[in-house]
Amino acid sequence: MKLKMKPAVQMPRVKVRKKKGTPVPPQVVLQPLGKRNISGDGGKAGMKGGIDEGLRLCELQYGSYCIWHEENREDMKDSMVKKLKDQLFVARAYYPSVAKIPAQNALTRDLRQNIQELERILSESTTDADLPPEIQKKSERMEATIAKSKSVTTDCHNVDKKLRQIFDLTEDEANFHMKQSAFLYQLAVQTMPKSQHCLSMRLTVEYFRDDSFDQELPVKYSDPTLQHYVIFSTNVIASTVVINSTVMHARDSMNQVFHVLTNGQNYYAMKHWFLGNTFKDAIVEVLNIDPFIPDFYDKTTPSHLNLPTEFRVSFHGINNASAMHSRTQYISIFSHSHYLLPEIFKNLEKVVVLDDDVVVQQDLSTLWSLNMGQKVMGAIQICSVRLGQVRSYLGESNFHKNSCTWMSGLNVIDLARWRKLGISETYWKLVKEQVSKKEGSAALASLLTFQDLIYALDNDWVLSGLGHDYELSTQSIKKAAVLHYNGNMKPWLELGIPKYKVYWRKFLNPENQFLNECNVNP
Structure with missing residues (x-):
């Protein structure tokens, strides 16, 4: 109790x-x-x-x-339901012993009837509000019957044995429901909400109905003097929030070009949406990444678009007596698709990659004047998780165990130096080695590929954890240039953390026709 x-x-x-x-x-x-x-x-x-x-x-x-x-x-809450369950638990434990006593036939009958009555009520009621009006009398009757059962001389060993059996069954049932809950949670996280599926289908149909939007600006798309932002996404409203928040806080949106890389399934929905909506003076290009993948596809790489990969890393303290010494860190890194960037944007020398689960709160133009020296990529480093701490997932590859891990979300990439150092080729090689040797995790090859090639951005640039951490302060949220909703509780899901959704939702237009028709209301 x-x-x-x-x-x-x-x-x-x-x-x-x-x-x-x-x-x-x-x-x-x-x-x-x-x-x-x-x-x-x-x-x-x-x-x-x-x-x-x-x-x-x-x-x-x-x-x-x-x-x-x-x-x-x-x-x-629902104290009567809990009390009835406790009474049922005790009554079931005494029933077998009482039923074995011939002189207690009347008590056995009463006990059985009360058990069946409570089982029926609890099968129909989960809260006190669902209970029938006469439940208090039924509870008192059960209590009196249990008191009589306790007064009967029974074999305590049998009662104890039955209690343990019921406890084991209850524990098994609790474990089953816990596993079922975890499965349904993961299913809810990984499944596209019905409203967003509706939005994607509606936009695809509208694209083929109306060809008036089919306009191209190829010169501006490949102009290396402009600020180019790349977003990998299959989610229309998520990528919209990223672009809208970036543009709204830009001092000059005239020089901004956004490239949304998606798959063939979502390509036409994305194209119709971004051609039908304006983002100040910025322009948006939607690219289908599927045609670029066959050139790099083999048994070690998937033949479809991959979004940034997220990992939950848990560390346990030396003191095993308490779980309070454990800590959990969520990290997100580049996927296979990110290593196609030099080939997709052959005319560009520098890009900023934004994950589709971020919200921009400040002007990002200073990133384009960033001097990274001989480094290939600017990223937020996570020194609370070092390579040595995840070596069991990295295989036998050579690496510096004290090197910090890094995060995707906001990444400044020097494509010219990327090509010069053959970063993509290094990555594919590491992936093949780990797959062939069946060691480590091929998904973590990104951490090894960029070892000693990361330019550490100031931590004020990005605040991570809005997709899993309930304890972020309002002050730190307002101070950050970029909010990263890494974790399972994305802001476009019902599972999203409510107090953080407001920072994301304000960059969606609730009056949009398609959002209203599909009831998209994150």
């Missing part, structure tokens, strides 16, 4: 050692006390003469459970 209970819920009887000449107050261990006096007058105010002396001692004694219980009292 739980410690925090309503006064009406009876607690289990506890044996109390008697002292000579001192009567044992019968109510002290049976149920919680009434409202405790906190007037500071030594506990005398508000006490009536009919209250037992034992209760007064319980109130006045420092460190008493009674004092702690009253100070931490909370109303139990």
Whole structure:
């Protein structure tokens, strides 16, 4: 039973050692006390003469459970349902032993009828509001029957054995529901919401109905003097928020070009959406990445678009006595598709890659004047997770164990130096080696590919964790240039953390026709 209970819920009887000449107050261990006096007058105010002396001692004694219980009292939700389940648990334990006694046929019948009645009620009711009006009488009848069963001389070993059997079954059921809950949670995270599927289908149909939007600006798309942003995404509204938030905070959107890389399934929906919406003076190009993949496809790489890969890394402290010493860090890194960038944008020398789960809150133009020296990529480094701590996932490759990991989300890439150093070729080689040797994780090859080639951006650029961390402060959120919703609870899902959704939702137009028709309301 739980410690925090309503006064009406009876607690289990506890044996109390008697002292000579001192009567044992019968109510002290049976149920919680009434409202405790906190007037500071030594506990005398508000006490009536009919209250037992034992209760007064319980109130006045420092460190008493009674004092702690009253100070931490909370109303139990659906307390009657919980009480009925407890009664059913105890009744099932006593029933087999009572049923074996020939002289207790009447009690056996009453016990069986009460068990069946509570089973029927609990199968139809999950909250106190669902319970029938006469439930209090049924509970009292069950309590009386249990009391009779306890008074009957039975084999305690049988009762104990039955209690353990029921407990094991309950534990197995709890484990089943826990696994089922985890599976459904992952399914909800990885499945596109119905409203967004509707949006994608509607936009695809509209694209083939209306060809008036089929306009191209090839010169501007490949002009290396402009600021080029790349987004890998299959989510229309997610990529819209990234672009809209970037443009809204830009000092000059005239020089901004956004390249949305998607797959063939979402290409026409994306194209119709971005050709039909304006983002100040910025332009948006939608590219189907599928035609670029066959040139690099083999048994070690998937033949479809890959979004940034996310990992949850958990570390446990030396003290195994408590899980409080453990910590969890979410990291996201480049996928296979990111290593096609030099081939897709052959005329560009520098790009900024934005994940589709970010929101931009400040002007990003200073990134284009960033001097990264001999480094290939600017990224946020996560020194709380070092390569040596994930070496079991990296195989036997050579690496510096004290090197920090890095995050995707906001990445400045020097494509000219990328090509010069053959970064893509290094990556494919590492992936093939890890797959052929069946060691480590091929997905983590990105960490090894960019070892010693990362230019560490200031941590104020990106605040990560809005997709899993409930404890981020409002001040740190407002201070960050980019908010990264890494984790399972993306802002476009119902599972998203509500208090962080407001920063994402304000860059969507709720009056849009397609969003209204498909009931897209993250």
